[in-house]
Ligand code: ATP
């Protein structure tokens with residue numbers, strides 16, 4: 001059975017565009033409840049740890065530089081079938097391919113600066129949620 005939690009980040013590009021409120025509204029309107037939330041600046045080391053699965057990819061340096069370039073919002077979101085439904089709501093990695101009505105269609109700039117992160121599996125949703133939040137920080 002699909003899990004009901006996913007982990008999101010509002011990335012530095014979207015924070016700089018003053019889009020935190022607009023993106024949180026799209027998440028709420030999409031049926032997602034906020035279980036935990038933090039406004040923080042990831043160090044380069046923390047960004048490298050979060051994206052360790054992409055270590056061998058050519059864009060790893062660019063990605064971790066970008067993710068540590070300014071503050072982010074990290075949140076755990078709850079909804080039935082959360083991982084799959086949230087990836088539908090955020091749209092394709094490349095905003096040029098993102099469907100109308102998706103968060104990346106509205107707010108992303110490029111494949112690198114694409115406004116939001118969403119977990120890609122229930123297993124990673126749990127790992128990523130634990131990366132940012134203790135049990136006491138979840139409601
Ligand atoms: P995310 O994991 O952030 O939700 P995703 O699952 O859609 O995005 P991944 O393949 O996991 O995409 O890539 C992680 C992130 O790495 C992307 O969101 C993007 O910011 C960056 N990225 C991916 N491909 C490229 C690329 N070709 N050039 C630059 N950055 C890239």
Ligand code: MG
Nearest residue numbers: 117118119120
């Ligand atoms: Mg991913």
